Amino acid sequence: MTQQDLTGMYCARPENFAWFIGAGASRTAGLPTAWDVLWDLKRRYYCQEENQEISRQDVQQQAVRARIQEFMDSRGFPPEHSENEYSLYFNKIFGADKERQRRYLHKLLSEENLSLSIGHRILGALLASGHCRAAFTTNFDSVIERAFAEVSGRSLSAYHLEGSQAAIQALNNEEYPIYCKLHGDFRYDSLKNLSEDLKNQNADLAKCLVNAGNRFGFVVAGYSGRDKSIMDLFYQVLDSPNPFPHGFYWTGLKGSSIPPAVDALLDHARERGVDARYIPIETFDTLLSRIWRNIDDKPSEFGAKVHRTHLSAVDIPMPSPGKKRPILRLNALPVVELPQQCLKLTFAQPKTWDDVKQAQDTAQGRVFIAKTDAVYCWGNQSRIQQVFADDPPASAPADLPANIGDSESLALRGFMERALCAALTRDKPLLTRHKQASFVVANAHASDLSQLEELKSVTQRLSGTVPGVTAPVTDMHPEPTRVTWAEATRVALDFKNGVAWLVIDPDIWIWPPRARSVAAAFMNDRRRDRLNQKYNELIDAWAHLLLGTTSRDTEVTVSAFEGPGGPANPSFRLRTRTAYSGMRDS
Template identity: 60%
Template sequence: MKQSDLTARFVQRPQNYAWFLGAGASRNSGLPTATDILLDLKRRYYRQEENQDISPQDIQNEAVQTRIQSFMDSRGFPARWSENEYTTYFEKIFGENTERQRQYISAILSEDKVALSVGNRVLGALMSEKLCRAVFTTNFDTVVEKAIAEMSGRSLSAYHLEGAHNAKNALDNEEYPFYCKLHGDFRYDSIKNFSSDLEKQNDALSACLVNAGNRFGFIVVGYSGRDKSVMELFHQVLETQNPFPHGLYWTGIKGTSINPAVTVFLEKARNKDIDAQYVEIETFDSFMLRLWRNIDGKPPQLDTKVRKARLSEVNIELTPSGQQGPVLRLNAFPILSTPQKCLSLTFKSPKDWGELREAT
């Protein structure tokens, strides 16, 4: 399905759709994705076991990643991209110490690191205007809360593992916008990262997602489908009487592979006569801005907030001189000298390039 087709359906009545956000929806706000966190956990474990100084910048180098992955493979860790890779590394690094885990997550998802992208602001604006009524996420961060605050000046309390019993009542009473963090909030003790945690979702929050799946169509953004228990929730929706009444649209970045679990799920949904489509997008930001541009009647003041650009300082650590390749490589060559003379040829009749080549 093309983005333009999804856009046309969405703008007819945005309130018909709930959203499901993965880590990819927060990446442009300066926060790491699940893959980024995995690389960091591997870096920490390798540094600890091999007594090697590997910086966060080093781990972005593919050669370093390959070396560390080979070490992990030799230690019997899960293969790269395997289903239990994420949880295994959390268990190896933190054991059963949930407080150390929470401190680690809190540090890498610190609110000080959040710089809202245009996609985040669009979602905040949609929720502020109640054009988006329900959002579910596996993320721990506070990006959505900050987006709501910046767009509307109001606060938004997410439903998560602490106080999950209140979530169902809120959804039943249509207390919109409704925001649910399935895996918890890093500011609280209860978060889900270990395999024992992720084997089963919280019953109350699970019931909310299934309930929402009977009221709304769903748009999934920035989520790979790697959590088996989350995918089981989506499958549960398919077994209800009115699954995804306004369709199910799973977005993914152009050129990336689709998780087989997602392909199976979409096919099963289509077999139940649900309009279930995979939609390729360039980025979360470009997709959200496309939707926003096509909505009529936007409050001008809110539109200005969404489209604003903000300068931010960056600090890129340079490599030491003479030890590694340059930070930037150009495809230009320097002109060291130029000819001082040139020859001119005159012909009695016009010549083309083929004739000139034959003459030489």
């Protein structure tokens, strides 16, 4: 079954289905998945025991995870992916201290971290409009309640471990919508995370889910099937008289494998005569968007709140170029030519987005990888084989899509932006850093600093220590750390009016990044005099440094790796004169 089939089936009778939501559905809201929480707990334990400093970002690297897991194995912890990993690490870190658990979860799941996606608003609208009568979740967060309130203007009271008996009464009395948190709410006393907690679900909440499973079909989204207590509830439904009368549909990301526990559950469901399917989807958001577009009788007042904004075609004619002197210089350089080809990789086993991100982290800038409907890559063959040593791919040249500038091509735009940064910094005393944005940082410790002289003449200093400031002490970073800075520029690949632009925005890099907020006063003071003339000089210095020439209005070609450009080596052609606004002759 495809997601199109599921959409058609669901939209024909939406009131026949309940939703089961896991942590993966909250990821687009900026909240961690169960995998993220598990590795954060492992990282915490490792750092406490070994007196190490490892950030959450570091854990994205396979080599770091392997080191942590090797330590855990040496301490007699269960193997990776075992059933009781999650609860065991909660137990090791927090013991029976529920208050520490709650503080930890409050920090991870705070509403300050939330950014509702369209999928959450659609589920809130489905619940508010009666197109979904019941939803269950293992999540502690308030994403769905907030989405419900944002769309409908009403509140949604979740049933959880406090007042669990009321959930059964609401189901029996058909007091819809019902939203049930099986593991509790981090704002209240009872949480289910420890081994003893998870062995037995609250009897009332369990009965509510089992009863709902005898009334509704279920759609499962964002859930891995890791928690045995939840899987046992699904088996209880299957052993009941009328299991999932409208079907049982488990969704997972395209390219990911079906977890063995889920596969076994679906097999058992089919043996019981249930229409049980595993359905690959792009994301939770895309599935819910498909459903919302195809549901009849949607309340019109919810439409604008679901989408929040609407795209409208705008056609404002550009004025004809003038011949007078420019009045504004801009910080964007025209990119005359972008790479047209890359390598398309083919694997024996499908690759997920997490696989690709892990490979990109392992490559450390020697290979660039992106995943859309296929896996694309730049880099030489030997390094590609090293990065994907567990499943060496075949590669072949492939044309890149022509719509890189479209908002829907963000993955490919990021792919190209990383390669462009590498091309601009190759063989220069510069470093690249990619967080929420791409930064190019002056490397004051390089052996040859001659190329940085123009930048230094403008800024006087290239790097140093932020005086009187230490990085914030957190549970993950218990020791005070000095804060350092370096001259840098944000780099972005942007598209306007069908033209590609390299946007350079001089800035200051702060290390460690978590200290950026406490170093704000220092950065403001350092940037205080960067007004028209000095900012103009900074733009010149960075443009000359990145393009490797001081020539005006000429073209420069740069490539990410040594050798000629081609499918394995992206090259870019740029003009050295920045964009500007001019006055018309009239």
